[in-house]
Amino acid sequence: MRADPRPLPTASFGSCLYPPVDTPSMHIDIGAALASAADPGVERATLDDLDERVAAAHERIEQGREEGEFGYASLNLPEATDAETIRDAVAPVADAESVITVGIGGSALGAKTITEALAEDPGSHVVLDNVDPEHVRRTLDGLSLADTAINVVSRSGTTAETLANFLVVREAYEDRGVDWTERIVVTTGESGPLRALADQHDLPTLPVPEGVPGRFSALSAVGLVPPAILGIDIEGLLAGGQQAADDLAPSLYDSPAYAYGAMAYALEEEGAKVNAFMPYAERLESFGEWFAQLWAESLGKDGRGQTPARALGATDQHSQLQLYRAGHRDKVVTFVRPRERADVAIPDPDHDDLSYLAGTDLGGLIDAEYEATVASLPAADRPALEVEIDRLDAESVGELLYAMEAACVLVGELADVETFTQPAVEWGKNATRALIRGETTDETAVIDERERLRIGETESL
Numbered sequence: 001m002r003a004d005p006r007p008l009p010t011a012s013f014g015s016c017l018y019p020p021v022d023t024p025s026m027h028i029d030i031g032a033a034l035a036s037a038a039d040p041g042v043e044r045a046t047l048d049d050l051d052e053r054v055a056a057a058h059e060r061i062e063q064g065r066e067e068g069e070f071g072y073a074s075l076n077l078p079e080a081t082d083a084e085t086i087r088d089a090v091a092p093v094a095d096a097e098s099v100i101t102v103g104i105g106g107s108a109l110g111a112k113t114i115t116e117a118l119a120e121d122p123g124s125h126v127v128l129d130n131v132d133p134e135h136v137r138r139t140l141d142g143l144s145l146a147d148t149a150i151n152v153v154s155r156s157g158t159t160a161e162t163l164a165n166f167l168v169v170r171e172a173y174e175d176r177g178v179d180w181t182e183r184i185v186v187t188t189g190e191s192g193p194l195r196a197l198a199d200q201h202d203l204p205t206l207p208v209p210e211g212v213p214g215r216f217s218a219l220s221a222v223g224l225v226p227p228a229i230l231g232i233d234i235e236g237l238l239a240g241g242q243q244a245a246d247d248l249a250p251s252l253y254d255s256p257a258y259a260y261g262a263m264a265y266a267l268e269e270e271g272a273k274v275n276a277f278m279p280y281a282e283r284l285e286s287f288g289e290w291f292a293q294l295w296a297e298s299l300g301k302d303g304r305g306q307t308p309a310r311a312l313g314a315t316d317q318h319s320q321l322q323l324y325r326a327g328h329r330d331k332v333v334t335f336v337r338p339r340e341r342a343d344v345a346i347p348d349p350d351h352d353d354l355s356y357l358a359g360t361d362l363g364g365l366i367d368a369e370y371e372a373t374v375a376s377l378p379a380a381d382r383p384a385l386e387v388e389i390d391r392l393d394a395e396s397v398g399e400l401l402y403a404m405e406a407a408c409v410l411v412g413e414l415a416d417v418e419t420f421t422q423p424a425v426e427w428g429k430n431a432t433r434a435l436i437r438g439e440t441t442d443e444t445a446v447i448d449e450r451e452r453l454r455i456g457e458t459e460s461l
């Protein structure tokens with residue numbers, strides 16, 4: 001493994017330009033988002049004032065955790081999740097070479113993030129979290145179903161996409177003569193059609209965690225069944241999450257999660273309405289997708305909330321970076337990277353123009369690109385936040401997931417929004433069901449009006 005490309009900053013927060021907020025394995029650098037470095041930026045005095053509100057928010061969060069309140073209970077998962085119960089439930093399918101997850105949103109993205117980051121073969125976990133017929137058909141055609149475990153997840157047990165995909169997957173197993181009841185684990189709530197189906201066929205089931213919205217449930221059975229089947233260290237994931245939980249403190253200067261959350265909130269207050277999430281690791285691309293749901297569905301309330309833009313380093317240096325450096329002053333870029341990289345040497349080039357690559361390796365190149373791109377934001381007077389973990393291992397991924405969840409909960413407290421509900425998604429669900437059933441509802445009336453306007457039957461508005 002390569003040595004750490006940059007020695008850890010040792011100065012205390014008060015004395016260095018780039019104030020680090022560190023734990024043994026997670027490092028948040030907020031210096032490039034201070035007003036002295038960027039616009040929008042956060043004045044140090046603003047941050048100090050905000051720290052008093054962080055202390056109050058932390059007290060509220062801790063109270064909610066202690067009382068197991070809906071939503072706040074999410075931050076108890078590292079202790080509440082029993083890894084052995086999950087391992088027992090997956091034992092009948094532990095020999096599977098692949099896992100197909102049928103779920104959507106928080107019922108799929110946690111597991112997808114963890115297996116992409118940590119599975120020996122990330123391709124061993126396929127996720128059906130959309131009802132695109134071509135994609136579903138191609139995915140099933142590409143699998144040896146006899147060697148594939150089915151992981152069906154739905155907190156409500158009623159989500160149309162998940163139930164529809166499950167019925168298609170079940171038929172595919174039947175058509176190929178594979179007993180699907182022997183290859184399945186179901187994670188769902190106490191009621192609903194999925195629970196009824198599991199009971200009818202006496203399927204191995206796991207409960208969804210009480211009081212935890214789907215997007216906060218990665219460190220529970222919802223996110224840990226495919227990792228357990230694929231031999232990933234789920235105990236390490238939970239230990240990492242617990243490390244981040246232990247690092248929550250009444251000051252943003254002492255807690256990486258709260259440092260990130262407080263800065264994201266303060267930057268939104270200063271006009272950064274977009275949070276471009278740019279991990280510098282292919283195995284963290286899905287982490288960006290997971291973060292997007294967490295941030296958007298939790299904080300997009302009451303006319304506010306940062307838009308999570310999904311990016312990937314170094315690739316998006318050749319696309320979106322133009323906008324981040326020279327577009328509207330309405331963004332903060334969140335950089336994420338593992339400090340340790342695999343060793344892949346770059347062979348000596350045989351062209352003088354490429355001599356700069358001689359003697360380096362791909363890890364050195366992506367780290368140089370990371371350092372250059374991070375610095376390029378304040379160089380263009382734009383804010384950047386850095387989240388670094390030591391390496392891509394179970395503990396660090398668990399810590400990263402938990403820290404972003406805690407940061408999100410903190411932002412919700414500071415913004416005074418309903419962090420743990422998502423009422424705005426219901427209109428589309430109701431409209432879809434009514435369209436499929438051929439019913440006339442308020443939603444379908446809107447759809448019909450759009451159709452009439454589209455074909456010119458009525459005066460345009």
Ligand SMILES: O=P(O)(O)OC[C@H]1O[C@](O)(CO)[C@@H](O)[C@@H]1O
Pocket residue numbers: 104105106107153154155156157158159162213214215297422425
């Ligand atoms: O786990 P369920 O109930 O199928 O819901 C899946 C996803 O749909 C949502 O409820 C939004 O419709 C998300 O919050 C959730 O993660």
